[in-house]
Amino acid sequence: MKFSIASLEDTAYLAEVLASHLRPRDMIVLAGDMGTGKTTFTQFFGRALGITEPITSPTFNLLHNYGSGRMALHHADLYRLERTGELADLGLDELQDIGGVVMVEWGDIVGNELGDALIIRFAHPADVDAIYSRSIEIDLRGQQWLSRWQKVSDELATKFSDLVRG
């Protein structure tokens, strides 16, 4: 699926729709260049889950955990991952096993290692003047989000008029 967003409010809407369909054990991979909005998206997503702690970028610690929302959120950033063993050390699959939701910035750099996931790719559009615009591409890996996907895409299509499915 592909569509464009034009504002921070659009990013918040995307986060709210996805958060409203969230289930324990979900994995969301956030891909895209620096400054495209991965952390900003996570902040809106956390707010939609009722998280009251401030959500900050886990660039240096690799993993932050938030327990105050209606589901536990584990927010990782693999940008500084130096060896593949470090990914196993984070224990993301164990956090999923106990019902946590895992959101991973730069999660695409480890290929398919994170398993079934919703993959959201953020990009700056070609028009550099449009500072709040982003192009968004969402793909599903595995079965995890499949049964919800029709509803999610219908809700997104009501807001994003250029949305193309597939």
Ligand SMILES: Nc1ncnc2c1ncn2[C@@H]1O[C@H](COP(=O)(O)OP(=O)(O)OP(=O)(O)O)[C@@H](O)[C@H]1O
């Ligand atoms: N529509 C938008 N959605 C998200 N962020 C936006 C949007 N428009 C402008 N921005 C701004 O772009 C910046 C995105 O920074 P953010 O830290 O979220 O990027 P990031 O993808 O997490 O980068 P990094 O790879 O360094 O972690 C923020 O300053 C945010 O306010």
Ligand SMILES: [Mg+2]
């Ligand atoms: Mg970030």
